[in-house]
Amino acid sequence: MIVQSLISRHAGRRIDGYRNSSPRFIKVLALGPNAESVIAEVNKAERDNVLMSGRIDPGRSLPMDEPVDGKKPHAVIVVHEQGEQDQFPFLIERTASMLSFIVLENGRVFNENAENEKVRSIRAIADLFVTTSDRGFVRELVDNLAS
Numbered sequence: 001m002i003v004q005s006l007i008s009r010h011a012g013r014r015i016d017g018y019r020n021s022s023p024r025f026i027k028v029l030a031l032g033p034n035a036e037s038v039i040a041e042v043n044k045a046e047r048d049n050v051l052m053s054g055r056i057d058p059g060r061s062l063p064m065d066e067p068v069d070g071k072k073p074h075a076v077i078v079v080h081e082q083g084e085q086d087q088f089p090f091l092i093e094r095t096a097s098m099l100s101f102i103v104l105e106n107g108r109v110f111n112e113n114a115e116n117e118k119v120r121s122i123r124a125i126a127d128l129f130v131t132t133s134d135r136g137f138v139r140e141l142v143d144n145l146a147s
Helices: 033-043 117-125 136-146
Strands: 026-031 075-081 098-104 128-132
Touching (some): 026 033, 033 075, 033 098, 033 136, 075 117, 075 136, 098 117, 098 136
Parallel strands (some): 026 075, 075 098, 098 128
16 A cells, blocks of 8 residues: 655744744854865855854864854754864763754765764764765755754
């Protein structure tokens, strides 16, 4: 037996004062130089609720959901390209925000054991873990969460 369902949303508008009806602040972090280039694409959209702090001092250990310019993120997205080795100056701990971890594949099969310890640690605590070769996925995820 084959079952099909169509779920649609009628166009609507935000409900004034309702906490889930306002745009969410999204913080995007790049782990490595190639992931940083993907973040630059997200930056081009210039959304007011996507928090970008620029370069971080690798000697400091901050929470991943540390506020940016006084704004606490509702969601944190960490982007990493498979195999890159780079410092990650954030505490690897559960966040008060939703944590998404995106690993960009570079043509090789993803092997978690070949990744560095920080990558494995972030994956263990992430609410959403995705491996993809589609670099546009990050922008789409940001757009969906920030809308």
